[in-house]
Amino acid sequence: MSASRTGGGPLLEVQDVSLAFGGVVALQGVSFDVREHEVRAIIGPNGAGKSSMLNVINGVYHPQRGTVAFKGRRHRRVDPHEAAARGIARTFQNIALFRGMSVLDNLMTGRNLKMKCGVFAQALYLGPARREELEHREKVEAIIDFLEIQHVRRTPVGRLPYGLQKRVELGRALAAEPELLLLDEPMAGMNVEEKQDMSRFILDVNDQMGTTVVLIEHDMGVVMDLSDRVVVLDYGRKIADGTPDEVRRDQSVIDAYLGVAH
Amino acid sequence: MQFFFEVLIGGLLAGVMYSLVALGFVLIFKASGVFNFAQGAMVFFAALTTVGFASMGVPFWLAVALALAVMTVLAIATERLVLRPLVNQPQITLFMATIGLSFFIEGIAQLVWGANVRALDLGVTDEPIDWLMDRTGMNVSKFDLVASGIAAGLVAVLAVFFNKTRTGRALRAVADDHQAALAVGISLQRIWVIVWTTAGFVALVTGLLWGARNGVQFALTFLALKALPVLILGGLDSIAGAIVGGLIVGASEKLAEVYLGPHVGGGIESWFPYVLALAFLLVRPEGLFGERRIDRV
Numbered sequence: 102m103s104a105s106r107t108g109g110g111p112l113l114e115v116q117d118v119s120l121a122f123g124g125v126v127a128l129q130g131v132s133f134d135v136r137e138h139e140v141r142a143i144i145g146p147n148g149a150g151k152s153s154m155l156n157v158i159n160g161v162y163h164p165q166r167g168t169v170a171f172k173g174r175r176h177r178r179v180d181p182h183e184a185a186a187r188g189i190a191r192t193f194q195n196i197a198l199f200r201g202m203s204v205l206d207n208l209m210t211g212r213n214l215k216m217k218c219g220v221f222a223q224a225l226y227l228g229p230a231r232r233e234e235l236e237h238r239e240k241v242e243a244i245i246d247f248l249e250i251q252h253v254r255r256t257p258v259g260r261l262p263y264g265l266q267k268r269v270e271l272g273r274a275l276a277a278e279p280e281l282l283l284l285d286e287p288m289a290g291m292n293v294e295e296k297q298d299m300s301r302f303i304l305d306v307n308d309q310m311g312t313t314v315v316l317i318e319h320d321m322g323v324v325m326d327l328s329d330r331v332v333v334l335d336y337g338r339k340i341a342d343g344t345p346d347e348v349r350r351d352q353s354v355i356d357a358y359l360g361v362a363h
Numbered sequence: 364m365q366f367f368f369e370v371l372i373g374g375l376l377a378g379v380m381y382s383l384v385a386l387g388f389v390l391i392f393k394a395s396g397v398f399n400f401a402q403g404a405m406v407f408f409a410a411l412t413t414v415g416f417a418s419m420g421v422p423f424w425l426a427v428a429l430a431l432a433v434m435t436v437l438a439i440a441t442e443r444l445v446l447r448p449l450v451n452q453p454q455i456t457l458f459m460a461t462i463g464l465s466f467f468i469e470g471i472a473q474l475v476w477g478a479n480v481r482a483l484d485l486g487v488t489d490e491p492i493d494w495l496m497d498r499t500g501m502n503v504s505k506f507d508l509v510a511s512g513i514a515a516g517l518v519a520v521l522a523v524f525f526n527k528t529r530t531g532r533a534l535r536a537v538a539d540d541h542q543a544a545l546a547v548g549i550s551l552q553r554i555w556v557i558v559w560t561t562a563g564f565v566a567l568v569t570g571l572l573w574g575a576r577n578g579v580q581f582a583l584t585f586l587a588l589k590a591l592p593v594l595i596l597g598g599l600d601s602i603a604g605a606i607v608g609g610l611i612v613g614a615s616e617k618l619a620e621v622y623l624g625p626h627v628g629g630g631i632e633s634w635f636p637y638v639l640a641l642a643f644l645l646v647r648p649e650g651l652f653g654e655r656r657i658d659r660v
Contacts, residue, residue, distance in 0.1 A: 161542075181542075182545050185547060190546070191546050193546070197542055198540070199535065199539035199540055200539060200540075209529070210533065210549070212529075213529055213532070213533055213536075213549055214547075214548040223531070233529075273547060
């Protein structure tokens with residue numbers, strides 16, 4: 102992991118975020134930043150609030166306290182489709198693809214925000230609308246090539262094996278050409294080979310497209326290999342923040358993962 | 364045999380008209396999971412608005428365009444005032460809201476345009492097609508054929524819209540998974556307006572065709588009931604299902620009337636589709652083309 106990749110300023114700043122569902126506290130005063138062009142991991146035991154954190158960043162949940170600033174702009178309340186419009190794309194822990202639609206169509210929905218033709222032009226299928234479709238098809242085909250899923254382009258996503266579905270979901274997020282990519286357990290339930298493929302794709306995305314990545318992952322080996330810096334959450338609080346090596350040696354992290362005698 | 368085909372063709376053509384009504388339901392159900400009880404009222408309102416403008420001396424095509432504009436305003440108002448405040452409520456709540464909406468639309472339609480039955484002339488008469496009559500002796504109505512042609516055209520346009528355009532893809536995406544749709548930047552509110560406008564457009568076409576046949580009158584709202592067996596047969600969330608369901612209902616009710624009717628005293632046309640739908644519910648509750656829902660426990 103070269104240090105040069107982490108040279109940029111903060112793209113995302115999470116400040117003092119607290120989130121509760123009724124009496125259940127999911128996040129408590131969590132602050133961290135994500136620098137431009139880095140791979141940032143969020144780790145922690147089950148129920149630590151990792152997914153809640155991602156959901157706050159892309160506006161699925163609205164925190165009771167604290168702010169999230171993206172590209173230096175603070176927003177009090179962001180909805181998911183607004184977050185997408187600002188350049189935040191994501192994948193889900195339990196794959197959330199459009200199961201009835203083909204791989205190609207799934208990726209095309211990712212380009213939704215980039216397309217400009219009005220509803221009326223589309224309804225009549227006028228020339229500009231058709232040209233626009235073709236133009237975006239090319240971009241999508243490039244992503245399909247990149248992820249090596251040419252052979253299933255026309256297959257309905259629901260029929261694909263799990264590992265490929267994960268890859269399609271990454272593809273749909275990439276189709277939006279995001280500045281910030283949120284990945285919620287991109288390698289959950291995969292075998293070693295699939296994990297290696299996925300790691301390679303994530304690193305390539307980060308390198309070639311310059312996309313900043315925030316990912317949640319359980320596999321420690323993967324996290325240590327992929328990420329530039331790691332945030333550790335436990336019971337909704339941040340207990341450590343630093344490079345993989347620093348985090349690995351941190352006593353509170355070891356306690357959280359292995360348990361500690363009281 | 365020739366008589367059989369005559370009945371069958373008549374039934375299929377009538378079935379296309381049922382498909383149109385069902386199509387309006389399917390569009391809204393697919394995208395928002397709402398069973399829109401007000402679809403019948405929308406059919407009535409759209410037809411009455413067109414005829415109303417036309418009777419004020421507005422040219423017919425302009426009247427149609429104005430009615431479409433009114434249906435668009437209705438769709439926007441429905442999203443703002445009915446759907447948005449009820450977001451995340453149980454389906455039954457939304458269903459009840461659409462019942463309320465149907466009373467409101469029926470009321471306002473008659474308040475603005477009056478409660479009289481009005482005639483609507485599309486310039487096509489309900490007469491047998493001469494050359495078909497001469498050649499084969501079969502009695503096929505000119506009006507039915509034109510109506511079917513219009514319906515087929517409408518379905519073709521919708522199919523292209525749904526499959527080839529960004530908005531169509533967004534509509535299918537919303538129907539598939541709300542959460543994922545939001546994450547790729549699709550605004551649910553915008554999609555709902557588009558869906559309700561499209562359903563309004565379908566209601567307008569339906570209203571004009573049915574209105575031309577039976578007169579533009581309050582009874583058009585009961586078309587919603589005629590759509591029920593079509594929806595049960597075809598599946599609530601499938602456009603193909605609405606079409607096939609409509610054809611089955613149309614053909615079976617006419618054939619049943621002609622071949623079964625005499626044995627049981629006749630007049631079975633009006634209730635046969637419901638019995639068929641009931642029987643079908645026992646075998647395949649999700650309909651022919653509907654999505655099978657598997658609940659994991």
